[in-house]
Amino acid sequence: MSGEKEIYLGYTTDKAVTPFFKQFLEALEKQQLMKSTCKKCKSEYLPPRQYCQKCLTECELTEFTERDAKLVSFTVVEFAPESLASRQPYVVAIGEFPSGRRLTAHITNLMDMPKVGMKLKLSFERVSDKQVTYKWQV
């Protein structure tokens, strides 16, 4: 893919960026979070999948607009994998939207211990030239 702009999700640079995933990342750069919907059975996925898990039909990306969520669980990572060592400590959180859909991301503006059930709001951040992410804010 030489000549094309590199773009990755989150805080690592895993090279497995397919055209479908790239579309997701380019929307994320515009602060849009995309889910995917199966063209046949209408199953919805967040985070999105290219192929429906149930009927293996191709899915299309559509915007996911919920922003408010509740904290399902968390961990404060004090000893990180090598690839994220420079960011430690960081808070990983699973948040649940009112629709029941969930997303796993960092909470980036929290200084105290998180509490299960606390309110979260989804936000976006350009991490570097090549990295973009969604994140939780309290």
Next chain:
Amino acid sequence: MTRRVAVVAGGHSKFGKRYDATMRELCAEAYKPVYDAGITQDRIDATVLSYAASQFTGQGAGSALMADSIGLQEKPHLRVESACATGTASIRAAYGMVASGLYDVMLVLGVEQMNRVSSATATEYMSRAGDMRWEYPYGISFPAFYALMASRYMAEYNLPHDVLSMISVKSHHYGAQNPKAHLPKEVSFEEANNAVPICRPLNLYDCSLITDGAAAVVLVAEPRVKEFTDQPMWIKGMGAGASEMMIQDRPSLTSIPGAKRAAKAAYKMAGLQPKDINMAEVHDCFSIAELIAYEDLGFAEPGKGRQLIENKEVYHTGRIPVNCDGGLKSKGHPLGATGVSMTYEVLSQMRKKAEKPTRQIKDVKYGLVHNVGQSGQFVNVIIYERGW
């Protein structure tokens, strides 16, 4: 499947940071006691070789190296992989081949050498067992997955961290009595409860070890068992279960759905219930995992697992002794060897061969092994029956 299958022998290397050995030497160490018991290479039809990850050593085609290291290079062999449940997945694969009549005598040999890389690198490799697209970019290490379960469990059931530390204290109490253990030392409750955090709410003493080691068992079909031993341990029940790849997709984080499915299938095949089990080897990769295992295996109601540790019912003289070899926490967790080591321990307990009476369980008729891969994507539960 028409033939019953028994475990007839086992071997076990010293677990630890084994800078004095490679996979070759670890395999030889684990097979040696089996060889010494008269199960020489010519009596083995085929081998299942069990190791979880080649990244740690960089050795490709590791199963060929393993077979070669113990003189089985001309016999059929294959590798099985299911992350941390690799050992029991290998036993499961061998069981199928022996029960079906393909082979009569199979060796299952598990090994992992993890300390050729730093702890941070090992943590990196293990974090790649999360979903590479959606979880890995957020640095969700192996302890982080279990910490996500722990924080939820602690909130839902109002569980203080103290209970998790009680489990760690038990693990080290028994590991201290196991000469094969990686970290054979007692720890105090205060030491365990105040240890440095790794992934809050889990601290250092909530986490299993990064271990080098190997273990071996031999499976034989019923018609030929008498040629090998008069103390066979029958595979009475075997269940496997699986769970969603991404932890956020699981409806509950306070139990492992694949473990419940595996346990249900194993009890059904064995025709037994949780109350019939005399000892269990459970997958305590983290203290919270042991607590959840009590419940997933039906030894306690959901949310009530803490009573088993608080009342010492999981000690060797209690109602349901659990991990009286030190478990993954103190004995160690060389991924591909772990499930094989658990099986070795049940055999040793049934044969009353625990090295010290202070960890010998009194009378084991039925022993259960619970082996979980990654954060629950693969789970095997095996119930063994004393055959004498």
